[in-house]
Amino acid sequence: MALSPKARHKARAFAMQALYQTTVNAMTPTALVAHFREKGGNHKVEWSFFERLVQGVFEHEKALDEIIAPLTDREYELTNPVEKALLRLATFEICHCLDVPNKVILDEYIELGHEYAAEGAYKFINGVLEKAIDAHRSAGALFGGE
Numbered sequence: 001m002a003l004s005p006k007a008r009h010k011a012r013a014f015a016m017q018a019l020y021q022t023t024v025n026a027m028t029p030t031a032l033v034a035h036f037r038e039k040g041g042n043h044k045v046e047w048s049f050f051e052r053l054v055q056g057v058f059e060h061e062k063a064l065d066e067i068i069a070p071l072t073d074r075e076y077e078l079t080n081p082v083e084k085a086l087l088r089l090a091t092f093e094i095c096h097c098l099d100v101p102n103k104v105i106l107d108e109y110i111e112l113g114h115e116y117a118a119e120g121a122y123k124f125i126n127g128v129l130e131k132a133i134d135a136h137r138s139a140g141a142l143f144g145g146e
Contacts, residue, residue, distance in 0.1 A: 010043055011050035012089060012108055016116060018054050019085035029058045056092045057085075064088045067095070071131040072124075082117045083125060090129050094136055102133045 018032045027035070033051050057064065068087050069076035079087070090109040093100050106129055113122035 007044045007046040008049055010045045014040055014050050015053040015089055016085045016112060020081055023081045029055050053089055056096055057088045064091045067091055071128045080118060083121050086112055086125055087128055091132050094132050102137055
């Protein structure tokens, strides 16, 4: 059950931070979820959504990267870890969270790009996500949704 758009935004921000954290400190999805639940105890976060995002990206990371890489105008392996985390999360939502409207996904991840990524990265994120939505939402859910 959704608490509010702000609680979902915080879940997305924490999920991005959790995925980024794995680039410097290898942790299992279960350990990440527990760590962030403890860290974010005072925040209003939609924890079930946070957990779904983190688990989903871990479970489908290779497939998500295979979707994203051809949509970028640069070598995907060299993409900044924050941008990569945002793209993976958004692409997971595009493919698996069919109840979330396209505009919400775009707006949320562009905003997170403004908040956490390098200056101007939101333009790159927007371009990739628009292509992903065109390719995978119009043709139906890539993974059959959840």
